Amino acid sequence: MTGYEVSRPLLDKIDAREQALTREAEQVRTLIDELAAKLRELDEAIDHLQITRKTLVSLAGEDDAEPDAPPPTLPGHPAYQQILTVFADLGRSLRTRDLCQAMDLPVENIENIRSKLKRLVSRGILDETEPGLFTQPRP
Template sequence: MVTMGSLLEELARREAVARQRIEEIREQIAALESRLEDEHDRLSRLAITRETVEEILGEAAELAAEPSETAPISAAGAVPVRPAVLGVVTVPPWQAGMSAAMLPRAYRDAVEIMADAGRAMRAGQIAVAMGLPDEAAKREGLRSKLKRLVERGWAREEGPGLFMVIEPVAREVSGQGDGWSRDGIAASSASSPGG
């Protein structure tokens, strides 16, 4: 016959065993969550690397296939010049008179979206406007492109993570590049008689 004392001791022992199992499972879950986070980071890096390689290969193919008449005109206005390509550099440093049309497609899309917005934007906002899925890998890949545009003088970073095209690029994209001076005054009105 089981006594009340031995029954309570057995229940206490089983409760302690259940608590120990729960703690072991929690530790396993924490370890798995850590591994899962590491794998998500690895996947994100691999996705960015793959997209970058695809972009580089695609841009190199675009440059090889482009006819020279789409290249910008040199400062002298006489001879079309292609941007100097060293290795896989496909975003040339911006210079007066350059058109966004000479940029690779992804960069050109980002420049056009920023110019249309007329304000500083975050990489996520630009990615959504480009029709990209709202994923960390896509945002990070685009952020690196935006940083490259800043490095090459096409855009500027207004604040941490806020990107905006420079004024001359915005005017060129909006179609005001030919008839507008640096201060935004129409060139024809400044030179017109009586004006």
Template sequence: MQEFLEQLEIREAAGRDLADRLRTQIAELTTQLAAAEKALERLRITRETILEIAPDLPGGLAPLPSAYRQILALFEDTADGLRPKDVCIALDTGTEPRHVEGVRAKLKRLVSRGILTEPEPGLFRLPQPTPSPD
């Protein structure tokens, strides 16, 4: 019977050690969680602030969705401009009429926001810098 009680005592001690380690881990995780939640709150506030001031930025630019940023990245590499089908090919989205028209609509939105220009029907490019008078 004494051996049985000693085994119980050993298991109890092991259980207490495990519980102590878990409490320590919970405390550490609680601290990490609080820090992560604080960072998320700061990001949320930053996003709201940017959206509040976006109308006051040059051209009223608000943050663009990733599809638009991908399209604009293509234009940074070409001075000649691109047509909607060229954009579809470069982005590997397919060249069916529905894809081309979807891209054309995005390009037209970028033109209406002053981010792109359409110097001739169906040809889109970044605005050309105006030469400075010397």
């Protein structure tokens, strides 16, 4: 025998530790494989979203109008049609007082007409370019 004799119990401990580390390394390799597969799935989903975004931006650039969007609906009261007729005839922006005068309405009707103008703005039929100044949107 040489000067160093290794005892059996020490070799058994080394073998047990080596086996435990081998099992742990295999578990980590399995986890790495699972995480790599998950990462590939996420990257693929990101790629699909980027392609979708590019396609949508491209399509929006080709046609800014929304063909599926319904046109704004005019409220049923005949005063709304009269208001739009005045705007069409004059072809310019109007304040509520000017509109009342153009429609031959008394000054007492200003608030009633203003609320109708605001309703037309909320429906996208008219624009309020500055507070109290209304106009028809350009096509």
